[in-house]
Amino acid sequence: MQAISTLTFGQRFLALPPAFYRRVQPQPLSQPHLVALNASLCETLGILPATLEQPDALALLSGNRLAHDMQPLAAMYAGHQFGVYVPQLGDGRAILLGDMLDTEGRCWEWQLKGAGLTPFSRMGDGRAVLRSTIREYLCSEAMHGLGIPTTRALAMIGSPDPVYRERPETAAVLTRLAESFVRFGSFEVFYHRGQHDEIRILADFLIRHHFPACAEQAQPYAALFSEIVTRTASLIAQWQAVGFCHGVMNTDNMSVLGLTLDYGPFGFMDGFNAAHVCNHSDHSGRYAYNQQPQVGLWNLHCLASAFLPLVSEAQLLEALSGYREQYSQHWQGLMRNKLGLAVPDEGDDALIEALLLAMHAHQTDYTVFFRRLADFDSAGDNHALRDMFLDRSLFDDWAARYTARLQLETRPAAERRSAMLAVNPKYILRNYLAEQAIQAAQQGDFSQIASLHHCLQHPFDEQPQYQAYAAEPPAWAQEISVSCSS
Incomplete structure (x- = not known):
């Protein structure tokens, strides 16, 4: 087990041409303090949890300083947002610090979410508020506890610095990890710009680092696309089986690794409603619970277009034609188990x-x-x-x-x-539980975050000390509203 100051970071994303990213520096926060720390993930990474509570670690995790070998950057991508293509998006409030190997030799990319402006911030401020950061910290770890592929949350840092949304709130920075943050939109941006060499470069990068078996196939790029189709079908089947609604399934929020990515107006259903819409900004219900499987396929069609310079249309259509059957098999198996x-x-x-x-x-x-x-x-x-x-x-x-x-x-x-x-959880992150933890945290009490996190790591266990978290929601829970700003 190491101190964070002794870790060695690389930045494999820099192996890609400059068209894929912009160099950027995090912007400091005043008076950073630890809100939450994921000790179990620390163990996976080989980090002594106590060292993350030290001032030098707080400075690093808040963006106030960098390790000597970090080369931070913001990635560029585009995407279809609510069905409309937006030609340039990118990491508007996320900064990729670098990557490191865990105790099993797996490589993790480290991001700071909410660490300030990047060239892709557009009209935003590059910051995250405590409210939304608590939601992502808790839900990404809840999904991991459920066995659903997801980005991970290592730590949450708070600050009294004001951030303005619908009202003034306080700032927070989330340290989140994933094997890759590459999205469907990472391909789309180069396809729509006619930069086909970059599409090939990115595909080669993914095969080398994440899909090595594809390199052994007669058509590596077709195999890569087929694997993305399979992972997407499996992921969404798992969402449906636990009653999870993502809320904003834009193509820039879809991971090519099949990870649950970008937690915004998500929600686990309380009372079952097949047409449930968890995002109050989604006025048409495009991303309703019962639409998620079809949206997954729609998004894959967008990605297929971006693969046209690499893969024949016939091969892409063949891979897409298997999506519904793959999804159905995954979902039916999960529901039979339930x-x-x-x-x-x-x-x-x-x-x-x-x-x-x-x-x-x-x-x-x-x-x-x-x-x-x-x-x-x-x-x-x-x-x-x-x-x-x-x-x-x-x-x-x-x-x-x-x-x-x-x-x-x-x-x-x-x-x-x-x-x-073993497959039907007793505990999920209900919106009202997250809201209670948020309200307490805004008063300086972070204990409910810690308790919820500990409980949600073991959602299938009885855990009598957390019995209250398993209760059906109170009536006031129906009044909770989450939107794209959440």
Whole structure:
């Protein structure tokens, strides 16, 4: 285990031509203080957590100083935002410090989010506020706890410096890590500019560092695109299975590695609503829960256009044609697991659809229902589940079908229950829990952030000390509004 001051940083992104980035320096914050520290990620990185609480580390994580071997930069990309192509975006408030190897030899890129202006900030100030930084810190780690691919959060630094959004707020900087922050829009920008050499250079970069198996294929670039399609289908299936809504699935927010990227107006559903829109800026419902799978495909079509200089149209269309089947297989497998069905049956799709229709009709709490379903008793009255439906007969009809379906299973009931508890989380980052942690933090109390983070690292465990976090949301939770500024 090392102190952060002894770490060695590289900057492999600098191997790309200058067209891909701009050199930039973080802007200092006054009076930086530690808000949250991810000790478990420190262990993965081989860093002594206590060293991140030292003044020199706080200075580095707030952007007030750099390690001697850091060469910070902001990456350029474009993207389709709400279906409209924007020709240049880029890291407007994120600065890539460099990369380092963890204890297992995996390379992590370090970003500071909220560390000041970059050439891509456009009309923004390059800063992040404490409110949105808390949300990203907690949700990225909650997703990791759920086993869903995501960027990671190492530390959060606060400052009394004012930042103006709808109202004056205080500044914060998030240190976030990923194996890569390359996005769909990283290809799009060069395609629309007619800079096809850069598309090839970026594809080669990704194959070399992240998709080495593609280099062994007869058509490496076609293999690369197919892998991105597969990872995207898998990621969105995992979102759907836990009731997660991203909120802003623009192509500049889509990772080519299949990571959950850029947490803004996200939300885990409380009461199940297939058409739920978590982003109050999304007036048309483009990124509603039930639209996410199709939006994933739409975004892949945008990326396919950018791959045309490298891959034939026929090969791209073939890869895209497999998306729906790949998504369906991933999603169906996850939903069968949630229902405790180990042996696939041709009637499973209808059984799942009937359940979701019933839950939608009654706004049944998605997370609580599936957790309770592990205790389903084929011979009992299942009152804890029945009480989640205003029309009990609707549940009873489905329960009869489910009971009959369970007769096809060969596992003992106790084994099935354990398997269901291992895939149906008891704890998710509900918006009201995040809001409570934010309100406390704005008063200088960071304890709820620490408690939530600790709980969400183990979302499938009982954790009696955090039982309150598993409760259905209070009525006032419906009044919480999150938008693109969140």
